[in-house]
Amino acid sequence: MKQFLLYFLIGFYLISCNSEETAETKAETPDHSKVDWKEVELDSSVREHIPVPEMETFTLNKKIENNGDILAEFDIQSVHPKSDTLGLKVINMEVNEWVRSNFYVGEDDFKEKSLDSLIARYDRFLKNESEIIGFGAGWEINANASVNFNKNGLMNYDLTVYSYTGGAHGNATTILRTYDVITGARLSLVDMFEDTLMLQKKMNEVFQSTMPEEIKSNVSVDEIPLTSNVQLGKDTLIFYFNAYEIGPYSMGPVELKIATKDLKGNLKIKLD
Secondary structure, three states: OHHHHHHHHHHHHHHHHHHHHHHHHHHHOOOHHHOOHHHOOOOOHHHHHOOOOOEEEEEEEEEEEEOOEEEEEEEEEEEEEOOOOHHHHHHHHHHHHHHHHOOOOOOOHHHOOOHHHHHHHHHHHHHHHHHHHOOOOOEEEEEEEEEEEEEOOEEEEEEEEEEEOOOOOOEEEEEEEEEEOOOOOEOOHHHHEOOHHHHHHHHHHHHHHHOOHHHHOOOOOOOOOOOOOEEEOOOEEEEEEOOOOOOOHHHOOEEEEEEHHHOOOOEOOOOO
């Protein structure tokens, strides 16, 4: 009888411990329906469990022709999240505004919310110019908004545009952005890092150790400045300098990458 009682007590203890462990495990994974996302901080482990937003793609290709001549051709590719939260709606609004801004030809164009209306304005402008001054060269605008990191409540955008509107050559520009999908806020260096002076020092060290000599010899600044054109991903922090920003046009753009593992002591944001 004593032996049976001993076995019973041991079994009850093991079941109790297992139940407590299961409860603790469940507590580690939050129930999304009960999480108040407005209260989630950038460095919170809860962000690991934020659902990845669904994405959709918008494409548009438009030619403006006059008497058989192609006056301009526009090509747009835009990936954006489906708007089901306030944060995602804010991101969509900003990305759509960037797309539209590439088609402004007058000071009042920013009031137009429709991309079709903006292109119609372009159509009228180019046809009018071609009739007045005999303009006939083909203009071109290629705009692309793509997402290359979408995890832990962060969404990284590459916004790239190439435009030729006359002159010796076209111009290409790349804008990098890191968004917080909870609030829709575009994150700045101060949002992402504890010490920006330390970050700049690290950036210059990496620049000196990784850039080829032909780029370093063409740089027109004594020290590479911090830029807001920056993007934070799981493994890499990217700084992007467009043509003319730190050197002549002939040098082209400069992309500088720093491994996030080398920045962990300075990072405010949890990436994994």
